[in-house]
Amino acid sequence: MDLSYLWTGFSVALSPMNIVIGFVGCFLGTMIGALPAIGPINGIALLLPIAYTMGLPAESTMILLAGIYSGAEYGGRISSILLNVPGDAGAVMTALDGNPLARQGRAGEALMISGLSSFVGGILGVVGLTFFAPLLSGLAVGFGPAEYFVLMIFAFVTLGSMVGSQPVKTLIGCVIGLMLATVGLDATSGAYRFTFDEPELGDGIEFVVLVIGLFSISEAMLMLEHQASGGSVIRIAGRTFARWADIVRCTGATLRGSVIGFVVGVLPGTGASVASAVSYTTEKRISDRDGTFGKGDVRGLAAPEAANNATAAGAFVPMLTLGVPGSGTTAVMLGALMLYNIQPGPQLFAERPELVGGLIASLYIGNVLLLIMNLPLVSLFSRVLTLPNWILVPGILVLSIVGVYSTHASMLSILMMLGIGVVGWLLRKLGFDMAPIILGFVLGRVMEVNLRNALAISGGDLSILFQSSISIVLWIMAAAVAVLPFVLSWRARQVRAAAPQVP
Amino acid sequence: MTTSTGPRGAVRSDRVGAVVLFALAVLYGLDASRISYSFSSDPLGPRVFPLILAGVLALLSLIYFFRPGGSEPWPKGRLLASSIAVPGLVLVATILMEPLGFALAVTLLVTGVGRIFGASWRLALISGAVQAALWFVLFRYLLEVYLPGGSVFGF
The missing domain is CATH 1.10.287 (Helix Hairpins)
Structure with a gap:
């Protein structure tokens, strides 16, 4: 296998500037993750426009954002364990056993064990990314417009069937995102669509405006209601070094969590929240013989932490090779690449080895940096937990204004940011997730262009969508993923019916 | 059903x-x-x-x-007003950035939102002044990001 891209990448990632940028990303990421209310996607949304307007080259911006992403997956455990308030959905499972451990006075040990399994998950995920990504991009070179279109269908079906408890809401989110992407000039025909004669809308809805509205304005509004439920921070007391026996006991859980996390990460659209939930329930089924899960079992802590870090790496696989993000956060990063006029796809490995390689190499470096930062400095990061919302939220809002203003200095973009933020808040109150909207938005143009190109090739004959073996396999996979939830719930009912009644 | x-x-x-x-x-x-x-x-x-x-x-x-389900209850009264006031203050601060300058508008925004999130007037004002200075120095001199300018303070 040709891994020369990786060596190019290390020479990029090890340049002094990129090492500093990677370090800053990891540090900020851990802080963002440790903040009780916000997670990786909010952090990236806030810092992306600033990195862009600072004039950083594309690979440095990617290194910064990747550092924030992996850092936030490490940092998320801190608020879950010490405060029992997860920063984002991916850290929810960490709290189940992490917080009980902290209550037993074993906070230091819990942080170290979860830090170690984060590291193992992160590194295994990057190794998987290193070998799997070139393979997939080799396969994807054979994709034509028809295959791409079917791939997008597969991505949305996977999203609908795996993310969130209500598939309808997830799918509606995707469609809203796709609709937002149709606004503006249609390149093929020169027609203006849904612009309401507003010249600024001719280029479409600005990505930065959308992302900041959805992930920062609506978040700030929501934090107002959720702030009353804050608990108290548990102090790190007792031993800070984990027992060797506990580390050994976690090995299996960590390795299983890493594999599950990576696979879920590779699936389009499904990120850390799905991965950590699947790995926790799997581990509980395999290891929980004495009913200790949920009461402070180190294995219940190690599995989801390994999983959510492996997911962060796995999610880059489809993003870099197919241009289909593997998680909500990589969807935002894909939008960032588009700001630089880079369209990810199988050609990216050949055309921009310094970008792909630099990003992947920075993930190796970043995970080592993060392990070093997160073991001895964990008490420093845990101070972030006491940062009151009356300081944090105004800060987020200032960053939002500066971010939007610095990329598109116009009053209309601020108004749109606020409008999108309020609509996002309404949707979130109704139980909608914001990530599918972003996913639909970044995939919208590609999906439409590929559909139209495919039909241009066939002269309008729809059967081109079912012709190649790749498309047929993708259709079958989409159908399988669509019926999977029904099969699982049917089986669960069968098992429940067959099981003896336990009082 | x-x-x-x-x-x-x-x-x-x-x-x-x-x-x-x-x-x-x-x-x-x-x-x-x-x-x-x-x-x-x-x-x-x-x-x-x-x-x-x-x-x-x-x-x-x-x-x-x-097949409805899964929505959260809506905030009422003061909480609802506060929720709406957050984007409202962002709007006001952005409009005021041209005439007042970045630093003053940010002081206003941070103080106002700080009050909404439960800070006392004193703490909110201190936070407003400190954050305005910090963000201004960070963006203007360290990161060199374009800031909306005003005339009064020459920023």
Whole structure:
């Protein structure tokens, strides 16, 4: 296998500037993750426009954002364990056993064990990314417009069937995102669509405006209601070094969590929240013989932490090779690449080895940096937990204004940011997730262009969508993923019916 | 059959949401059918994809209408007013940035939002002044990011 891209990448990632940028990303990421209310996607949304307007080259911006992403997956455990308030959905499972451990006075040990399994998950995920990504991009070179279109269908079906408890809401989110992407000039025909004669809308809805509205304005509004439920921070007391026996006991859980996390990460659209939930329930089924899960079992802590870090790496696989993000956060990063006029796809490995390689190499470096930062400095990061919302939220809002203003200095973009933020808040109150909207938005143009190109090739004959073996396999996979939830719930009912009644 | 386990109010807001989304699908579809173009190099043209999306959204919002559930209760009274005030203050601060300058507008925003999030006047004002200075120095001198300028303080 040709891994020369990786060596190019290390020479990029090890340049002094990129090492500093990677370090800053990891540090900020851990802080963002440790903040009780916000997670990786909010952090990236806030810092992306600033990195862009600072004039950083594309690979440095990617290194910064990747550092924030992996850092936030490490940092998320801190608020879950010490405060029992997860920063984002991916850290929810960490709290189940992490917080009980902290209550037993074993906070230091819990942080170290979860830090170690984060590291193992992160590194295994990057190794998987290193070998799997070139393979997939080799396969994807054979994709034509028809295959791409079917791939997008597969991505949305996977999203609908795996993310969130209500598939309808997830799918509606995707469609809203796709609709937002149709606004503006249609390149093929020169027609203006849904612009309401507003010249600024001719280029479409600005990505930065959308992302900041959805992930920062609506978040700030929501934090107002959720702030009353804050608990108290548990102090790190007792031993800070984990027992060797506990580390050994976690090995299996960590390795299983890493594999599950990576696979879920590779699936389009499904990120850390799905991965950590699947790995926790799997581990509980395999290891929980004495009913200790949920009461402070180190294995219940190690599995989801390994999983959510492996997911962060796995999610880059489809993003870099197919241009289909593997998680909500990589969807935002894909939008960032588009700001630089880079369209990810199988050609990216050949055309921009310094970008792909630099990003992947920075993930190796970043995970080592993060392990070093997160073991001895964990008490420093845990101070972030006491940062009151009356300081944090105004800060987020200032960053939002500066971010939007610095990329598109116009009053209309601020108004749109606020409008999108309020609509996002309404949707979130109704139980909608914001990530599918972003996913639909970044995939919208590609999906439409590929559909139209495919039909241009066939002269309008729809059967081109079912012709190649790749498309047929993708259709079958989409159908399988669509019926999977029904099969699982049917089986669960069968098992429940067959099981003896336990009082 | 409804899958909802929540209170009746939640079901109602789900239903309202579904109706609004259906209306959006219809309006979007109508606007899509009116897209004017003289020539397109592909057989589909610029109308069909949006029309498909309109159809899918209409269908999904119908499903949503008949299977509601999962929405949160709405904030009431003061909390609702505060929620709306957050984007409101952002708007006011942005409008004031041109005449007042970045630093003053940010002081106002941080103080106001700080008050909404429960800080005392004293702490909110201190936080406002400190954050304004910090963000200004960070963006203007360290990161060299373009800031909306004003005339009064020469920023």
